[in-house]
Amino acid sequence: MPTDFGVPPTANDIRAKVEQRLQDARSGVSVPETLRVEFRGRPIHVEVIDMPVDELYYNPATHRVSAQRAYDPAQEEALTKDHWSEAGQGYLHQLLMAKPSDPHLRDPDFEKLKQSLQDHHQNEPGLISRDGVLVNGNTRRAALKELGVQSIRVGVLPASCTWDDIRSVELSLQLRPDRRREYSYINRLMAVEEQIQQGLPLAAIAKLFHTSTPALERDTWVLGQLRDLVRRSEHGRAKLRLMDFEDAQERFAELYRTYVKEKAKDKEKADTLLEYRLAAIVLDVAKTDIRYIRTDFRESYLAHRLPDGPWDMPAESPKAVSIPGLSRSVPGPSSETAKARALTDTLLRAKATQNSGTTATPEEMVEANRSITLLEKAFDESIDAAEDAIRKQKKRLVAPDRIIAAVDDLQQCVTDLVLARGNNSLDEGAFDDTLIVLRQTLVKLSAEASRSIQLPGEGLSWLREAVADQR
Secondary structure: OOOOOOOOOOHHHHHHHHHHHHHHHHOOOOOOOEEEEEEOOEEEEEEEEEEEHHHOEOOOOOHHHOOHHHHOHHHHHHHHHOOOOHHHHHHHHHHHHEEOOEEEEEOHHHHHHHHHHHHHOOOOOEEEOOOOEEEEOHHHHHHHHHHOOOEEEEEEOOOOOOHHHHHHHHHHHHOOOOOOOOOOHHHHHHHHHHHHHOOOOHHHHHHHOOOOHHHHHHHHHHHHHHHHHHHHHOEOOEOOOHHHHOOOHHHHHHHHHHHHHHHHHOHHHHHHHHHHHHHHHHOOOOHHHHOOOOOOHHHHHHHHHOOOOOOOOOOOOOOOEEOOOOOOEEOOOOHHHHHHHHHHHHHHHHHHHHHOHHHOOHHHHHHHHHHHHHHHHHHHHHHHHHHHHHHHHOOOOOHHHHHHHHHHHHHHHHHHHHHHHHHOOOOHHHHHHHHHHHHHHHHHHHHHHHHHOOOOOHHHHHHHHHOHHHO
């Protein structure tokens, strides 16, 4: 993607209209409305004016639809060829209304925004460059266009604003803790990558994204894996897209934690485990079930359940890989890792074919569906067997089991409260005292879990937020 998109064809007319409306606002009887933004590292207040909805342009550099642009290659080509054309802007309009993980569907969050604008009008102004490019408020403009609203309130950035400024300001606004509609998972990863490529230190990026340096290291690792999966899936005209993994955030976060731990013990086993867990993610296996895929997964459970197919590889070890420019070579992946990688590659290509629609032949589609069905069955049966074996091996309760037992008791407590309300038998004072003990216990649980887990998942993140003001 280019770093400088130039200016829209009507930029001169827009600049003139912006200047006139700024002058009109300054000469009015009321105090002009302003908007506070971060510009080149410091806060400034920019003036707010009304602009015609139809005369502004969507931002072709917006991070909000970066991954989704690959959804329709023909429309993406038109957008890349001319970002300001009716076709290119129309494609951005379509993507801004779409569900990030499945752009042929409307995003429920977009519908909520549209309804809110219809009921309550525009609460917060958008933000434009003097050339009429929306730096913030692209989705709001799409909703207003759908509603047939004629004007939109926007702040106006200084005349010296560059495309680097546009990217930075958009990020600073969208990543505020009180943001209304977050970037999708993949678009956030790509926004992080862009900042790294621009040479910004990880500590500064972490501050910008309201996260930690270890979390950024995880995110860059995940995006690297995603790009590799897309590359490995490509065959003929079919390939997967980054957006196809939009709903796998928690599974990739857990995969990273597991891989780092296993790699410290045995890299070859960790690489093999990585491939089987990647295959499970492609098959859309639930996060809780993926946990049963361990280093012995193929040998103990999967091998005898795999039917003959293209995922079968000879058992010989791959050849060593030579290092260009040096009279040295390094061992290739182990035969077990190579077999796991071949299975994942077969699955990736089948998924790419399945998602390709009319570009695949009927024969290719039948073969892809067959491969996916067989692998789904083999993985489901193997995971069930692994789960059963792991449960039988447990000799004592561990932390997750105790949480499950506590949840059972709390669910029973809900039932008891309903019954007590019916016969007015609840000791409210004793119940309140018990809730205080529960609060204190949850604070301790959060503290100890945070010490044990460096990169919290969705559950621990919720707990930490819930007890944040109790410490």
